[in-house]
Amino acid sequence: MRQQTRSQSRRRGSQAENSNRDRWLITYADLITLLLIFFVVMYAMSTLDKGKYEEVTQSLQLTFKSGDSILEEGSGITGTADEYKNPDTTTTPPNTEIEPTQEVQVQEPHALTERELAFRQQEQELQGLMSVISKYVSDNKLDDQIFVADKPQGISITLSDQFVFDVGRADLKPASSPVLAKLASLFKNLGTTVSIEGHTDNLPITSASKYQDNWELSGARALSILRFFLEHENLSPDGFQYAGYADTRPVGDNTTTPGRQSNRRVEIIVLRQLQE
Missing domain, CATH: 1.20.5 (Single alpha-helices involved in coiled-coils or other helix-helix interfaces)
Known part of the structure; x- marks a missing residue:
């Protein structure tokens, strides 16, 4: 079992x-x-x-x-x-509404404002002024003493200090009077501001000068030209301003004789701006 x-x-x-x-x-x-x-x-x-x-x-x-x-x-x-194959590509599909043809609207030129028109007119005047002064400088063989340039702020007319002043002085030389009178005749009808700016090199003022420093000398030279325009040419003071910058805005190298000579100058700038 x-x-x-x-x-x-x-x-x-x-x-x-x-x-x-x-x-x-x-x-x-x-x-x-x-x-x-x-x-x-x-x-x-x-x-x-x-x-x-x-x-x-x-x-x-x-x-x-x-x-x-x-x-x-x-x-x-x-x-x-x-x-x-589509027998007629121009055929409108059924039940489709045909939209009216939209006319292309040609945008009209933007109408210039009175201020824009004034700026245009002023620009034409500035270009004409530059052309006249450049021709005057060339005809009178003053290319080494007067320099004309179109800068962003306006038309710049640079006068060498040798052409306008004696060393360390701010009295105008008689030989510069015809040029300044010519400029005055062009400034009479301008609707803008003329800025007169004096500049020097970095050499200190000598003891023989009656001016304390280059600031005072550069300002006095700009003021002498301004007074010529106002007192001798009877221009309105409303269209002018002046300033002295001493040696703070050089255009040449102050360590060289030619550089210092180019820095001793007076700039007359016809500004791109409208008077109020």
């Missing part, structure tokens, strides 16, 4: 082992089934529905009916000229 029981237990253990060993087949079969289903679904998705393709194509053709294809051959969006 015991032997029979032992024999049955061995058979059951053997069957259990065989059952455990064969379980991987179930997992493998499930995997194969899932892969098969996956490929079937992929195939079904990749199958072209010709009927739906035709519907989409016709819809696109109607949408882009008014234009030719961007492809080189055929008309319409897909280039299928034979099947969906």
